[in-house]
Amino acid sequence: MTTTRQIFAEDAYASTCDAQVLAINELGGIVLDQTVFYATSGGQPGDAGFLERQDGSRIQIATTVYEKGGKTTIVHVPEVEQSLPDVGEQLIAHIDWERRHKLARMHTACHILSVVCPQPITGAAVGENESRIDFDMSETADKTEISVAMMEIVNQNHPVSTQWIEEAELDANPGLVRSKNVKPPRGVGKIRLVCIGENSGIDSQPCGGTHVCESAEIGEIHIGKIEKKGRENRRMRIRFGPLPQS
Numbered sequence: 001m002t003t004t005r006q007i008f009a010e011d012a013y014a015s016t017c018d019a020q021v022l023a024i025n026e027l028g029g030i031v032l033d034q035t036v037f038y039a040t041s042g043g044q045p046g047d048a049g050f051l052e053r054q055d056g057s058r059i060q061i062a063t064t065v066y067e068k069g070g071k072t073t074i075v076h077v078p079e080v081e082q083s084l085p086d087v088g089e090q091l092i093a094h095i096d097w098e099r100r101h102k103l104a105r106m107h108t109a110c111h112i113l114s115v116v117c118p119q120p121i122t123g124a125a126v127g128e129n130e131s132r133i134d135f136d137m138s139e140t141a142d143k144t145e146i147s148v149a150m151m152e153i154v155n156q157n158h159p160v161s162t163q164w165i166e167e168a169e170l171d172a173n174p175g176l177v178r179s180k181n182v183k184p185p186r187g188v189g190k191i192r193l194v195c196i197g198e199n200s201g202i203d204s205q206p207c208g209g210t211h212v213c214e215s216a217e218i219g220e221i222h223i224g225k226i227e228k229k230g231r232e233n234r235r236m237r238i239r240f241g242p243l244p245q246s
Contacts, residue, residue, distance in 0.1 A: 031073060
């Protein structure tokens with residue numbers, strides 16, 4: 001199986017990279033030796049952007065996914081009616097940075113919400129302008145109080161970093177996993193943690209997504225809506241901007 005070097009996991013601020021075409025799959029997806037394009041996973045959509053050819057022409061990429069059945073091969077899915085490169089061709093990969101930055105801000109905001117509401121997570125989806133997290137909880141919650149608590153963490157401007165631990169370390173600390181239904185991918189021997197605060201003082205949890213490097217970069221956010229999705233399920237929607245005055 002082809003392995004793609006995942007630059008986004010090392011540096012979420014890398015927006016371009018040189019790359020070589022390793023394969024074109026049966027659906028016309030493009031596999032590169034390395035990429036800055038985040039592949040759809042963990043509730044975060046894959047990156048869009050373009051691949052620049054040596055003659056200056058562009059191959060527009062609609063989204064990015066992992067090859068079915070694994071987390072090592074990344075497939076760049078072209079928009080319709082795009083010319084395909086040749087295997088072995090050298091390209092420059094460019095992500096849509098404005099979109100990526102919004103998703104990174106939102107994904108980091110989701111982590112902060114999980115700090116403010118530490119109940120088990122049953123579902124999540126990261127979006128450019130709105131994200132949602134479903135919590136295993138039956139009690140009511142006040143969106144104003146939660147919004148204020150989230151902004152307190154944002155404004156304290158905590159550092160956001162990543163570190164890798166062995167799978168055995170995760171087994172010894174099961175409380176790091178917030179999701180009730182989805183477990184971190186295993187099989188490679190190590191797990192990536194996203195940490196907020198000095199010495200992970202605010203939060204530390206397994207995550208493969210992209211994030212900003214300090215909490216203040218998220219900007220102003222609020223809980224736009226809290227929905228009851230069952231007797232023991234509450235869905236909270238995070239939106240950019242100040243909390244609207246009622």
